Amino acid sequence: MNDEELTLLGVVILFGVGVYGLLLTHHLIKIVIALQIIGKAVIIAFAVAGTMSERVQLAQSLIVTIIVADTMVAVISLALVIQVKQRLGTLDARELSNLRR
Amino acid sequence: MTAWLVxxxxxxxxxxxxxxxxVPDHSPQRQHGIAVIASLLTAAVSIGLLTTYSTEVALRLHIGGIFGDFILVPDGLGVLLAAIAAIIGSLTVIFSVAYMEHEACLSRYYALVLIFIGTMAGLVLAGNLLLMFFFWEITALCSYALIAxxxxNPAAVAGGLKALxxxxxxxxxxxxxxxTAYGRFGTDEIAVLLARAETLSKTELSLIAFSFLIAAMAKxxxxxxxxxxxxxxxxPTPISALIHAATMVNAGVYLLARFYPAFEDVTGWTTAVMTVGIVSALLAALMALVANDLKRVxxxxxxxxLGYMVFAVGAGGIFASQFHLLSHAMFKALLFLGAGAVIHSVGTRDIRQMGGLWRSMPQVTIAFIIGAMALVGIPGTNGFWSKELILERGVEDSSPVFVVGLLIGVGLTALYTLRLIWLVFGGTPRFSGQVHEAPSAMRISLGILAVGSLVTWLLVSPLSKMLAETLPYHHLHSETTRDVISDVMTAPITVLALGWVALGFLLWGFHHRLGWLIARLQLLSQIAGQDFGFEALNRVVMRSTSTLAERLRSTQTGELNWNIWGIVAGLVVILIYVAVEV
Incomplete structure (x- = not known):
């Protein structure tokens, strides 16, 4: 197994960890963390893809874009999480859906 | 030039x-004025378009991507229906000036009517199936918004939703x-489908043919x-006249007529079309006989x-169907607008509460009777010539069962029309209050349509020439007015049909002495009054759909974990599919 395949395996594992987190957790901050893990997996995947196709510059520009977007997603969702905690007093997604009914 | 007109x-x-x-609501005069000017200009342009018909593409809009070019083709079929929409549209707008006086939200009303007129013209001039579909849906939306x-009024909203x-x-x-056509040919041009229909497999062609039949039946x-x-x-009654009598409902007949050459060899298609037409013609005539709401009749x-027109297409009578479409657009718009004048002045739609209106509204009565004569097919009106052509076509190209059905339909038409006229205009008044003659804006529209109902049959010759020249796949041959007159006058079916009309009149004339017969038919009349159970069927379908939707709602928990499970399951399915394919 060469370096690239090894990295791709890592990507799959990282992605799996993120999805696993989303599947099981109800905690809002953990959901944000899981989303970030998936985002990082995607970034590494782009880096590997750039090396493999020898279009590193394209990959770099895409990665920078993703980092910016991903950071904004993290910041805004964490801000929302803080608001939720302050106003509704809970961080449990199930309890929040029960509020709707 | 043609490009401009289109x-x-x-x-x-x-x-x-x-x-x-x-235009703000506090200046209704400007709203009326703008609508009338726009619709009259459109009617003038559409008449210009009638003289410049051709099979060439008049306008090509480059859309790109998978859509390619959108084209508009002003062939005979298209310009005829566009002109009907524009001319009757302008007459209903003029009528609306009096009918919709003192109503609120006139901007919305007129805007929707005008959008409808333009869209209907687009629908029939479109040279691509997808462009046609686009216009087709907008007409449905306009129809919905205008019904509601x-x-x-909850009934109006429910009616609009049902139509939609x-x-x-x-x-x-x-x-x-x-x-399906696009997937096979790589283009959605109507001309390509017509030209290369036989290269499609039987299943594909049947799929397209019957899908189009369902589309036409619904529309x-x-x-x-x-x-x-x-x-x-x-x-509002002008809308019933324009959209639900003279134009939009014709789109189905137009669709069938347009694609007839491609589908005529599909097994069972023409029989299915003829059956649908006859069944609709007969059942609807029976329902008209027992309805008590003027507009519902x-x-x-x-x-x-419309059943007659659909039947004519199935029997291969493309010209007969389009000729009847023109006649029907004229006389049915006249009847609806006449009904609108009556409703406007009496204030109810129930014909049991009318009666004796010929004294107070003589001009509306005359106009209405001219429309009714055309509907029945009394010689001298446009309805006579077009209906006889359909009957003749039926005798030539279908089985005797269909011909008998057509004739019974003719008799029933005479019967319900006479009942309607008697209950509305004849006898003594069964309502209280003053009734006035219609305002002049209404009478102008009624007058023009009444004249139209008497003379449009004289256009047979140019109409037939126009269709024959621009519809290469339909193999029509052009007929002169004289041909049609001698054809109709020498055909035995004409005498038979007039006999049936006379029988229908006689039945109504003696209906007081036919109590025993009416008592025997009580059950039939009850079933007809219940819409032959279709209304109940409709309700069952609606209710089961909403129950199913309500049940399915429980799968939409809004919970993140549940949705992620769905995504992962979808991903697994795709991966398995890819693995198997590789």
Whole structure:
């Protein structure tokens, strides 16, 4: 197994960890963390893809874009999480859906 | 030149709609004025278009991507229907000036009417299936918005929704057909489908043919998809005249006529079309006989007459169907507008509470009777010539069962029309209050349509020439007015049909002495009054759909984990599919 395949395996594992987190957790901050893990997996995947196709510059520009977007997603969702905690007093997604009914 | 005319026929009313939409409600005179000017200009342009018909592409809009070019082709079939929409549209707008006086939200009303006129022209001039589908759906939306125009009235809103749902079903049929053709030919041009239909496999062609039939049945309110049209009578009466009698409901007949050459060899297709037409013509005529709402009687009669047109297409009588379409547009718009004048002045739609109106509204009565004569097919009116052509076609190209059905339909038409006229205009008044003659704006429209109902049959020769020259796949041969007169006058079916009309009149004349017969038919009349159970069927379908939707709602928990499970499961399915394919 060469370096690239090894990295791709890592990507799959990282992605799996993120999805696993989303599947099981109800905690809002953990959901944000899981989303970030998936985002990082995607970034590494782009880096590997750039090396493999020898279009590193394209990959770099895409990665920078993703980092910016991903950071904004993290910041805004964490801000929302803080608001939720302050106003509704809970961080449990199930309890929040029960509020709707 | 033609490009300009085509563009203006569609664009002018749309532009008018944009302008009238911006006029505030406190200046109704300006709203009326702009709408009348825009619709009259459109009618003038459409008449210009009638003289410049051709098979060439008049306007090509480059859209790019998978859509390629959108084209507009002003061939005979297209310009005829565009002109009907524009001319009757302008007459109904003039009528509305009096009818919609003192109503609120006139900007919305006129904008929707004008959008409809432009869209209808676009629908019939479109040279691509997808463009046609686009216009097809906009006409349905306009129809919905205008039926539900009075949105404080629950019946109007329900009627609008029903019309929207059922015509959308038909729209799906059109889309399936269009996409199948596109998938096979790589283009959605109508001319390509017509030219290369025989290169399709039998299954594909049947799929397209029957999808289009369903689309046409829903749009033209044919049994069992007819129940939206009586419900649509909650719309303001000029709308019933324009959209639900003279133009939009013709789109189904237009679709069948347009694609007839491609589908005529599909097994069972023509028989299915003829059966749908006859069944609709007969059942709707029976329902018209027992209905007590003036507009509903006319709505059932529209379904019945559309049945005749659908039948004519199935029997290969493309010219007869389009000729009857023209006649019907004229006389049914006249009847609806006449009914509108009556309703406007009496204040009810129940014909049991009318009567004796010929004394107070003599001019409306004359106009209405001219329309009714055309509907029955009395010699001298346009309805006579077009209906006889359909009957003749039926004798030539279908089985005797169909011919008997057609004749019974003719008798029933005479019967319900005479009942309607007697109850509304004859006898003694059964209402209290003053009734006045219609305002002049109404009488202008009624007068023009009444003259039209008497003379449009003289256009046989140019109409037939126009269709024969521009529809290469239909193999029509052009007929002169003299040919048609001698054909109709020498055909035995004409005498037979007039005999049936006379029988229908006699039955009504002696209906007081026929108590025993009517008592025997009580059951039939009850079933007809219940819409032959189609209304109940409709309700069952609606209710089960909403119950199913309610049940399915429980799968939408809104919980993240549950949705992620769905995504992962979807991903697994795709991965397995890819693995198997590789």
């Amino acid at each position: 563009g203006l026929t569609i664009g002018l009313p749309w532009l008018g709609a944009l302008i009238v939409w911006r 125009f009075d949105h404080d 749902v059922i015509t959308q079903l038909g729209g799906i049929g059109l889309l399936i057909g269009a996409l 033209s309110a044919q049994v069992p998809f007819h129940s939206w049209l009586p419900g649509a009578m909650e719309a 006319l709505a059932y009669s529209t379904i019945s007459q």
